[in-house]
Amino acid sequence: MHQHNQFDLFTTRRFLPLFITQFFGAFNDNLLKNAVVVLINFHGMRMLGLSPELMIQLAAGLFILPFFLFSATSGQLCEKYDKAVVARLVKVLEIGIMLIASLGFWLNNGVILMSTIFLMGIHSTLFGPLKFSVLPQYLQPQELVGGNGMIEMGTFVSIIIGQIAGTLLVKADPTHITIVTALLLCAIVGYLSSRQMPPAPSAVPDLKVDWNFASQTWGMIAQASQSRPVWLSLLGISWFWFLGAIYLSKLPTYASDVLHGDETVYTLLMTLFSLGVGLGSMFCERLSGRKVELGLVPFGSIGLCLFGIDLYFATPAFSATELTWYSFAQQAAHWRLMVDFLLIGVFGGFYIVPLYALMQSRAPADFRSRAIAANNIMNSLFMVGSAIFAATLAHFKVSIPHVLLIAALLNLVVAAYIYTLLPEFLMRFLVWIATHTLYRIHQEGLERIPEEGACVLVCNHVSFMDALILAGAVRRPVRFVMDHHIFRIPVLSFIFRTAGAIPIAPAKENAELKTKAFDRVAEYLEQGEVVCIFPEGGITRDGDIQPFRPGIDDIIRRTPVPVVPIALQGLWGSFFSRKDGAAMMKMPRGIWSKIGLRVGQPVPAAEASKDALEQKVRELRGDWR
Template sequence: MPASTFHHGGSMSHHPNQFDLFKTRRFLPLFITQFFGAFNDNLLKNAVVVLINFHGMQLMGLAPELMIQLAAALFILPFFLFSATAGQLCEKYDKAAVARFVKRMEIAIMLVAAVGFWLHNGAILMSTIFLMGVHSTLFGPLKFSVLPQYLQPKELVGGNGLIEMGTFVSIILGQVAGTVLVNADPQRFSIIVTLLACALAGLAAARRMPPAPPSSAALAIDWNMARQTWAIIRQAKQSRPVWLSLLGISWFWFLGALYLSKLPTFASDVLGGDASVYTLLMTLFSLGVGLGSMLCEKLSGRKVELGLVPFGSLGLCLFGIDLYFATPAHAGSTLTWLSVLGNHAYWRLVADFTLIGVFGGFYIVPLYALVQSRAAPTFRSRAIAANNILNSLFMVVSAAFAAVLAANGVSIPHVLLIAALLNVVVALYIYSLLPEFLMRFLVWIATHTLYRIRHEGLEHIPEEGPCVLVCNHVSFMDALILAGAVRRPIRFVMDHNIFKVPLLNFIFHTARAIPIAPAKEDPQAKQRAFDAVAAALADGEVVCIFPEGKITYDGNINVFKAGIEEIVARTPVPVVPMALCGMWGSFFSRRYGAAMLCWPRRAWSKIALKAGQPVPASAVQAAGLQQQVAQLRGDWR
């Protein structure tokens, strides 16, 4: 069901920021459901680890270290076994109904866990860790694939950011609670009550989730887990952006698993800290991811901004490398979290851990939003299931990688440095395979560092279906500003000379811009351009042209040429008039002579991009569009 037709639990009106989603029934119950589920996951796992490590809980005579590794393996195993099935169930059935089923299952698991805690029985508790892995496997595809049904496209990044923030906050709270409750209550009564209360709260929230109709009700469930696992992996690979995004997300979990697995010994052996230092580092990383996830909406302009992905990976590389150099030598005395925060020698380390989390949020949220927006609705849940399978695989490889380095005597700081350097290599490889990420990064950097852009009327651009945008042409940056502001990808028709400008050529080529030449220069090139425009519109894309045919020399709008009339006559689509304001006099305009050859006179300038009401194809005239663009621009050139 398209988000624009969803009306359950509140109005679909414009929301000034992502936190307004908490006021809606279409988001808050989902958030609460996943928050308590993730909290219980980590409360249970960490409580069991503490019982094994500090309270002597046994299982078949295994050493404590082996039992802890077994617990981690038992939780991950269901993601390999049941993710494909979970994806199918979320496609075939109402996702809200699936959520209620999963939460009832969680209550039953917590009752079993209560018996295990009461009896101090390792076998029962280890089995509940496996069962909670099954619970998370079933809920994972649901929580991400339901977001496009509940939210508008402009809310998708903000919604994903809040989900990621909630997940990481619940992880740290669950881990802290697991340690505190086990140590504070020998009878384990408090942990039993907490687990059951959170499971009941999750069910209560799930019961408030609005209906989310199945995307593929006729789907026949294939219960052969191995066959279906390979099937969804193959299908996910058919969309190159989706597949590379899944690999990018999984790489983040490779890094995350490596950092988190090394944090305890980093805190104790490298820094000489007690358990509170480990908790502090975990908190800094988790809160950093949460903060970065929430900032994504602000930085992306409420759209899926792929430019944040290279920005995030750049931060992961830089602060991951700096972490190695910021790590002080063991002082000899035992550190506490207060002594870390109170000693300036550790502030750089604190900043690095926090910023690694922040840039991790910048990196991962747009990737999740891209998968949700570009995967076919009938395959979206299975795409998320494929992601969970890949995540689990990468986490297992991460554990094996860390074990090999440890066996060869590589110190923990060096392991973390190697991870950061590997991230550089992987990032370059992914962006070479999918240059759209790097192109969007360059557009995002250019439009967010050079200008302060005010948007007006961009809601007039249709959310789907073909249309043509027409805009005044003031500078060499015009196309980049439009590309950075408009939610949908744009096919630009531009002068072949501008298309060839160094660096900009990479952006225009990657964005599949359409170069055009005047008929007197190259009539065949002009005809090819018009054919490409017709094909793009037939495919439902957005095309933008600058009808003046050239960048202004005096700041005034030149006469609009009749090419726009020819385009619309051939493919009748609505035309949206747009105006750029404030670009005259910029480094990329011709106000002070040849563009980009004069010394820049200003930075971070205030500019505006305005859009008017769409003009139906039957009413399109070049002169009329020119008048509308001039009215939108006004006197602000």
């Protein structure tokens, strides 16, 4: 049977037209911006007597400014009106902007071209909340990470093509006719594809649009900050664009002044960075198991830090002769630097895609577009802060390699701060590393766990890793009821506490702790949470499933909710099981072992009993212990 994956989305009308519309819009953004940057940095185009570096910074600022000015309005429009209709109107605007850009290229007029960069910033400001807020309407929950990954991949592939095309067409065609033709054709294709987007009805059609951008900007940010996961996702994404803005703004000068390359070297480095982000974004679905996996966020930030720092040490000595991309790539001294740019992009993709998916999944449906608009506002503020930061360092004559090193070191500090605010990110990272390093998990029936509402998971208990394996596999946060001795194991204790696990003890050992545990279970279930219990009462000592204890009957009787049976397979004999003696006191049998996780159909509360649930778990496990 075909295993569905993110590429299957290209066969659906609910995704392909959106992807094409987004792809060609991003291509036009980058074709226009890069052509102007190349004209400034390598072909002497000037405006108002400004230096090339200041003109490039100005171009970046003009593109960012509309995100700050118009994001609040854009978020309201995408909330109030059908998003497919808004997309068509935005694409009509793009065609008009490309006509103005055509005039600027024909006259070689810096003022007109800079103005069109500002106008394309408005275009992107209007389209940004739309493309991200429409994904949860078009896609199933299990498709959200893959859909975001494909959108990010498409965006950065379009950046690559736009960067290359902008460089080559400026160099090959001094009349700029080919650039003008490409800009107009892509705008028209984008409009035609937007007409194929399915309806995406408004969540709040009665919303009254407030045109006061200042009050709405503050209101949206304030409302977004009320949800801790949304707010910290927003901050994490904004910090990524702070770093990205430094790299993008410094890269032309880095290529020409530090590496002594021509415009094709700049394009090569941009291509490697963009290709990396695209690859990282595309791999997110496979690495996350088609769910919002927060563990990839610390993984991505660590990679950004390490390879950002290594980039400083990989920067070669100044070349006496100007290099083309081909002569640059031929020199072995440059290979490490090229790998660094590629991997900075890859880990950037790992970092940003789960954050976008988390923001979309946790933001209320009637605020989703405005939450994404708030994200765009914060992104713009961080990018402006990035420009000020870079300009300040330039004023003090800090070299570009040192600027990039300082940015990478700052990322260490910011990442540590974010993970102290939301330890769930770090907890998920530890779970992800543990489960993906030690095991290959064959999963079956995970879709049977309800996406919403309270339920209880019951599972056989084979090893000290059982809770981590389930936490890493289940899409929703799971509150585990576990033996208080296991709960206090060093390192694992941090994970269990962060995940809201519930320590429990037998009544004869600690009756008060047992009572508190059952009270907390009831509270979690009344709040619509997922609770997991190992009804055997302890880890098996012989590999067989032990009789279920009556605690599960007490839980369901007190709070009647569906019960989902789960069976773990293949863990008996592992380092963390009790086969051949105490767990974790024998030689490991190897890493990346194949294990199974099978989920049965939910059992209604009225039919759930310890004996019936034990039988179902036994059937699910079969003979594979």
